[in-house]
Amino acid sequence: MVSTIGTFVFAVGILIFLVNILVSLKRGATATANPWDAPTLEWAAASPAPVYNFAVIPFIASRHPLWEDRLDESAGRSSLEQGYLLMEGRETIGTTPLDAMPDVILKMPDDSFMPFFLGLFGALVFVGLLLHARDFTLLMALACSLSLMVWLWPRKALIQRVPDIEYDKGVAHG
Amino acid sequence: MAEAMPLQQPLPVGSESKHSGGWWGMLALIATEGSLFAYLLFAYFYLASQTEQHWPPEGLPILFMPGINTLILLTSSACVWASERCIQLRQLPWALASMALALILGVCFVAIQLNEWSKLTYDMATNLYGSLYFTITGFHMLHVIVGLIILSALLLWMALGYFDHRRYAAVTIGGLYWHFVDVVWLFVFTTFYLLPYLY
Numbered sequence: 001m002v003s004t005i006g007t008f009v010f011a012v013g014i015l016i017f018l019v020n021i022l023v024s025l026k027r028g029a030t031a032t033a034n035p036w037d038a039p040t041l042e043w044a045a046a047s048p049a050p051v052y053n054f055a056v057i058p059f060i061a062s063r064h065p066l067w068e069d070r071l072d073e074s075a076g077r078s079s080l081e082q083g084y085l086l087m088e089g090r091e092t093i094g095t096t097p098l099d100a101m102p103d104v105i106l107k108m109p110d111d112s113f114m115p116f117f118l119g120l121f122g123a124l125v126f127v128g129l130l131l132h133a134r135d136f137t138l139l140m141a142l143a144c145s146l147s148l149m150v151w152l153w154p155r156k157a158l159i160q161r162v163p164d165i166e167y168d169k170g171v172a173h174g
Numbered sequence: 175m176a177e178a179m180p181l182q183q184p185l186p187v188g189s190e191s192k193h194s195g196g197w198w199g200m201l202a203l204i205a206t207e208g209s210l211f212a213y214l215l216f217a218y219f220y221l222a223s224q225t226e227q228h229w230p231p232e233g234l235p236i237l238f239m240p241g242i243n244t245l246i247l248l249t250s251s252a253c254v255w256a257s258e259r260c261i262q263l264r265q266l267p268w269a270l271a272s273m274a275l276a277l278i279l280g281v282c283f284v285a286i287q288l289n290e291w292s293k294l295t296y297d298m299a300t301n302l303y304g305s306l307y308f309t310i311t312g313f314h315m316l317h318v319i320v321g322l323i324i325l326s327a328l329l330l331w332m333a334l335g336y337f338d339h340r341r342y343a344a345v346t347i348g349g350l351y352w353h354f355v356d357v358v359w360l361f362v363f364t365t366f367y368l369l370p371y372l373y
Contacts, residue, residue, distance in 0.1 A: 104185055105187045107187065154189075154331055158189060159187055159341065160188065161336040
């Protein structure tokens with residue numbers, strides 16, 4: 001008996017939800033980008049959000065970047081329109097650990113097979129240990145270190161090596 | 175909390191020595207490996223304080239060769255530091271020579287240490303002290319061998335002309351690891367060779 005009543009209460013709840021969908025489809029204003037006037041960054045994007053979310057990496061100066069003018073709790077102002085563009089390949093910003101100030105523009109690596117090989121040879125090291133096959137284990141450990149070395153090989157694209165371009169070019173993306 | 179954000183400030187791009195991801199990654203690795211050796215040395219001191227055995231069972235260790243070996247490892251670390259300085263000062267041939275010397279000294283350390291092991295009258299399974307000695311110096315030896323592979327890679331990359339006075343993050347990061355291995359050896363050396371003379 002109690003569970004039957006519960007079933008109907010539950011069904012009415014779902015019905016209200018469905019009615020809400022139908023009514024909302026027919027009438028009412030379309031929601032703006034920030035209908036709740038919320039303070040945080042996700043509400044700063046347009047609705048529907050573009051695939052890139054933000055065209056530049058925004059600078060954030062407080063916990064409530066969209067309420068800064070009203071709260072006036074700190075001297076700094078967040079900047080959502082101006083920031084680092086980072087348009088030369090895969091790049092992201094590195095910040096200082098505590099203050100999160102922009103510190104370096106990091107070049108992100110491309111896809112690589114080396115993690116797969118490292119995992120494979122790493123597993124084979126343990127197979128070798130289980131089988132007490134000393135030479136095989138050593139060989140696989142060597143293959144592991146070779147994979148790691150290829151993985152970490154300094155690349156020009158990541159500017160880990162002396163680049164071809166002249167220095168001082170491409171330093172300021174601001 | 176926040177200051178005005180300087181937008182015009184140019185930032186370094188790519189692997190810029192102590193700003194690079196690898197530098198922070200190496201610091202994280204050192205934190206974990208340092209913890210490993212801290213546990214191992216704690217195990218040594220705890221078991222030494224609890225045991226009824228005469229400690230060390232074979233009497234006081236002979237200091238001469240391990241002492242020389244310690245000096246060799248310290249010199250090797252100094253060579254890696256000198257190599258990095260030489261790159262900064264645009265002295266690439268000297269940087270190469272210094273790194274090669276560091277590598278050779280590292281190999282010498284391994285050879286002398288293996289010889290020390292072969293001279294011992296006990297092994298891993300003989301007694302408590304033997305287990306501790308071989309576990310801890312063995313773990314350190316593994317780290318030295320990894321370090322030798324890193325130094326070889328750095329030497330190769332230097333010889334291929336990958337680094338100059340502006341781009342040498344890999345040398346800084348690899349060098350940091352080698353200095354770490356060196357500092358760990360100082361703790362291991364103090365624990366096994368120097369402290370037994372004090373009690």
